Each structure stands twice: as structure tokens, then as C-alpha cells.
Amino acid sequence: MEIKTFVEGPIDANNYLIIDEKTKEAVLIDCSSARPEFIKAVEDSGVKLKYILLTHGHFDHLLGIDAFKEAFGVDTYVAEEDLTQVKLVPDMMQMFLGMPPVPIPAIVNFVNDGDEFKIGDTVIKAISTPGHTKGGMCYLVENNLFSGDTLFQGSVGRCDLLEGDLKAIVKSIKEKLFTLPDDTRVYPGHGASTTVGYEKKYNEILNI
Numbered sequence: 001m002e003i004k005t006f007v008e009g010p011i012d013a014n015n016y017l018i019i020d021e022k023t024k025e026a027v028l029i030d031c032s033s034a035r036p037e038f039i040k041a042v043e044d045s046g047v048k049l050k051y052i053l054l055t056h057g058h059f060d061h062l063l064g065i066d067a068f069k070e071a072f073g074v075d076t077y078v079a080e081e082d083l084t085q086v087k088l089v090p091d092m093m094q095m096f097l098g099m100p101p102v103p104i105p106a107i108v109n110f111v112n113d114g115d116e117f118k119i120g121d122t123v124i125k126a127i128s129t130p131g132h133t134k135g136g137m138c139y140l141v142e143n144n145l146f147s148g149d150t151l152f153q154g155s156v157g158r159c160d161l162l163e164g165d166l167k168a169i170v171k172s173i174k175e176k177l178f179t180l181p182d183d184t185r186v187y188p189g190h191g192a193s194t195t196v197g198y199e200k201k202y203n204e205i206l207n208i
């Protein structure tokens, strides 16, 4: 399995292309930009893109999904609880970035806790982690965790936005993520990667 990271979009979100090396099938975790160079880079990597899996419905993680659907014919999955967030994308673009509204991205596929997606023999498992948003999802692939805006290096996702819930994020992280092996590598939605073991020692959540 190979992981390629693309930092894209108005708030520098991490997009992770996970490639099954045998079959070249791939999944994209988050899709934050429709920038042609981003689409071309994915095309040039020679993969068969099977799914786009969103960690949550915030605008800065999904602005590319319509363009990717057009380029690759690929469907996007999000937790149904985050559809409210997806519908707010045009408003958020205006509010946070002062940008003209964009159409609401088209999503018709939902992901639930425990769902599994396959690229070749590689399995991607969805873990529901509400808190930053109601429908927050992390994805576990072997010993790699794609944590969206739930868990960052040294910190956790903000919970003061619409439907954010600090108690819920603490529970999600402590009960679901911190029970993974210490050497699980964590790939967050923004910023540098880390490990579960490091975060269990140093994350600000220990003071919450």
C-alpha cells in the first residue's frame, strides 16, 4: 500500500491518495480542491480511483468532489449526519473566505460506522468519531489512521462551530482512537502526521 499526500484548497487540507500496489486501485480521503493540477497529479499517478471518502462535511475538505466525479466517474461518501454541513458549503465559502457561493456539492452515498471499502486486497475501515461534526469519520487502513479534523498532532479539531461537541470529541478520541496500537500512524486533515502513542502522551486532550 502506498500513500500520497496532496495539500490543497483554501485552508490547506490534506488529501490522501491510498493506492493498492498490486491492482493500482485507489481511494482518495477528502477532496479539497478542483484545481486542474490536482486532478492531473492523480491522473498521472496511473491509479484506478474507486472511492472518495470524506472525513466530514466541512467545505474545506470537499470542494473538488464534483470535478473529480467528472474526471474519474468516482462517487463520494460522507456520513449522513454531515449532510447539514454539506448543504452549508455555499454559505461557509462566503462567511469564511468572502468567496462567491458555489453550488452545493453532489453527494448521494453514505458511510456508516464499521463500513469497509476495498481496493484490491487492502481494506479501509470507517470509524465514526463525532465531535468536530456530528458525522465525523476516521478511516483505518492497516496501521494507518486518517483522522480528518478529529485528531491533529498535539491538538484536536475545534468544536465551537455549528454542531461541534467537545464532550463527544473527547469520547471519540479516548474510546476509539486511543485504543488503537501505539504505533498506528495518524494522518490528520491538516498539518503533520503523528502516531497514536505520541498523542496519548502529549495531546492537549489530556488537559480537557
Ligand SMILES: [Zn+2]
Pocket: 056, 058, 132, 149
Ligand atoms: Zn472541519
